[in-house]
Amino acid sequence: MLDTQAAAPRTVSAQAPPEHHVFRSRRSGVPRLRTYLPELWARREFVYELARCTLRAQNYLNAFGQLWLVLNPLLMGAVYYVLVDILSNGKHSGNYFSVLLAGLFLYTFFSSILSQSAGSIIGSSRLILNSRLPRLVLPITQIVIAFMRFMPCMIVFLAVHTLQGLPWGLDVFYALPAFIEVTLFGAGLGFICATLQVYFRDFSNFLPYVTRIWLFLSPVLWELQVQLAKHDLKSHVIALNPLSPMIGAWGDALVYNIAPPAAWLAEGAGWAVAAFVCGVLVFVRREREFSVRL
Amino acid sequence: MSSLSASEAAPPDPDLGYAIRVKDVRVDYRTIVDPRANTLRHSLTHLGRRGGSGGRAVRLIHAVRGVSFDVEHGSVLGIVGANGAGKSTIMRAIAGILPPSSGEIVVNGRISTLLALGVGFNGQLSGRDNVVLGGLAAGLSRRQVAERFEQITAWAELEEFIDMPMKSYSSGMYGRLAFAVSTHLDPDVLLIDEALSTGDAHFRRKSYDKMQELVAQARTIVIVSHGIGAIREMCDDCIWMHKGELVRRGKPDEVTAEYLEFQGVPPEPAKARDEAAGDLGGLDDAMVMEDV
Structure with a gap:
């Protein structure tokens, strides 16, 4: 599948060069990226529309849905704030809530990429059995949905940040490359999760445990410099x-x-690119088999 | 010498002369004998037994066993066969959805599918959203979808219902919309798998007319149907498949008659058959149960 030698992205005019498809018996193996990537690019509007429709079907585009998108991260922040406050006997810096929210929102974005991607292929079995879409659009759509849900979190963060009287400046833009790194890293792992879920149907049951432990090992509830300065095994x-x-x-x-x-940004970039490339290769190598496995 | 004249001098590729070429295609499914074996838990608990593959014994199902045929541009091919003959599988293989296990399929032109499971979008979403998504999924741009939107809803006669969620549609409305979307995407090759059985006589008439219109523009159509009347009326070529193999190919009247005889349906007098085909009822409806 998708080993198509389509002459051009689909243009609907009489003069358009005719499409020519050859389907051969290669079940796995990386498809010709020269035809695969343009096909994927041609579906960019589909990805956006599907993400928007999915959110609308879940009522996230009306007033109460929007309110929930803002309330939910605040409540989640409150849960972890209480937890850390009790465990640390109330000893944390005054701006801790801001620190916590920043990390927690980004981490939630990351973990929802993984969990939503994992369900993206299995959850769209009818679409997969009925159309010849590049399968990569399905986990990508889930990443877009996760991003759309992440945006209101940032509004909450900005409000808290301002209320706590924290500084603003140009260095805030360093957050952008960090965010892109997390997105690419999450996308790569998400593609792998989506593939694994096809072969192991209970994979998504294990995933929450992995993401929970990973949360505690990541600088979300605590700050990176503080822990790195301890020089112990942890x-x-x-x-x-x-x-x-x-x-x-x-x-x-x-x-x-x-x-x-x-060094942090460079290390993160290395991981992000490596995970993304691996994830894409694993996924497209296997995607031909998905329709047989569903 | 320019590259243009060089390509003119090259011998014509025989693959380009046909709309569809199916060359000795086999399609095998692998199904795991124990459905629970499809889990991590099972794989971990059975690790090491029988070389680590414990319980993951697979059964190979040969859905299509070495089928070859060519379809000319502008023809309508009907495929008949009993349940489990591999009709839907070969359709999915031609659509490029299922990879063949061996052999090769060449399709010249834009493929549009109307397959047994429906459009495959969200029943929570409105008809409008599903039409837009269907068009975009087929690779059209938003503008191209917008251009066709009016035609699609008008053809399906669903203008008043287009903003209601698809789950509230009747199966006939669903079928109408699905047919309208797939035929309005300017397909060169249209693959229809049992999509005509949900409509009433009016819709069938309309869909036959629409297909005739496409054929007149040299588009190619492949129809899988249990409705023998539809095959006889629509097709100019017919294939009978049985247990993954091509049994017979020829004129629709002859092949379907042979197929019905094989199925144990007594041959009907020619007059009755003509009447049945004329009112598009009769046999078609009698066999609808099999479609499900």
Whole structure:
């Protein structure tokens, strides 16, 4: 499938060169990216429309749905704030709520990419059995949906940030590369999750445990510098966590308005690109088989 | 020498002369014997047994076993066969959805599908959203979809219902909309799998007319149907498949008659058959139960 030698992206005019498809018996293997990627690009409006329609079907586009999108992250922040407050006997900095929200929102974005991508293929079995879409549009749509849900969180964060009287400045833009790194890293892992879910139908039952433990190992409930300075076994494990440099840089830039160490951004970029490339290759190698496996 | 004259000098590719070429195609499904084996839990608990593949024994199902045929541009091919003959599988393979296990399929032109499971979008969404999504999924731009939108709803006669969620549609309305979308996407090759059985006589008449219109523009149509009347009326070529193999190919009247005889349906007098085809009822409706 998708081993199509289509001459051009579909244009509907009489002069358009005729499409020519050859379907051969290669079940796996990377399809010709020169034809696959344009087909994927041609579906960009489909991705956006499907994301918007899905959110609308879940009532997220009306007033109460929007309110819930703002309330939900606040409540989640409150839950973790109470937890950390009790465990640390109330010893944390005054701006802790801001620190917590920044990390928590980004991490929730990351983990929802994984969980939603995992269900994207199985949940669209009818679409897969009836159309010849590049399958990659399905997890990508879920990433777009996760992003659309993440946006209201940032409004909440900006409000809290302002209320706590934290500084604003140009260094806040360092949060952007950190965010892109998390998105690419999450997308790569999300593609792998989507593939795994086709072969192991209970994979999504295991996933929440993984993301929960990963949350505690990431600089969300605590700050990266503080833990790295301890130089014990735990700090070494934390240093190995690919999300550490990304979320650490994000927090520095967004909360304290300082430029994060360049090494963090570079390390995060390395992980992000590697995960993304691996994820795409794993997915497109296997996607021909999805319609047989559903 | 320009590249243009070089390509003119090249011998014509025989693959380009046909709308569809199916060359010795086999399609095998792998199904896991124990459905629970499709889980991580099962794989982990059975790790090490029988070389790590414990319980994941697969059964190979040969849905299509070495089928070859060519379809000319502008023709209508009907495929008949009993349940499990591999008709839907070969349709999905031609659509590029199921990869063949061996052999090769060549399709020249834009493919549009109207397959057994429906459009495949969200019943929570309105008809409008589903039409737009269907068009975009087929690779049209938003503008191209907007251009066709009026035609589609008008053809399906669903103007008043287009903003209601699809789950509130009757199966006839659903079928009408699905047919309208797939035929209005300017397909060169239209694949229809049992999509005509839900409509009433008016809709059938309309859909036959629409298909005739496409054929007149040299578009190619492949129809899978249990409705023998539809095959006889619409098609100029017919294939009978049985258990994954091509049994017979020829004129629709002859092939379907043979197929019905094989199925144990007594041959009907020619007059009765003509009447049945004329009012588009009769046999068609009698066999609708099989479609489900």
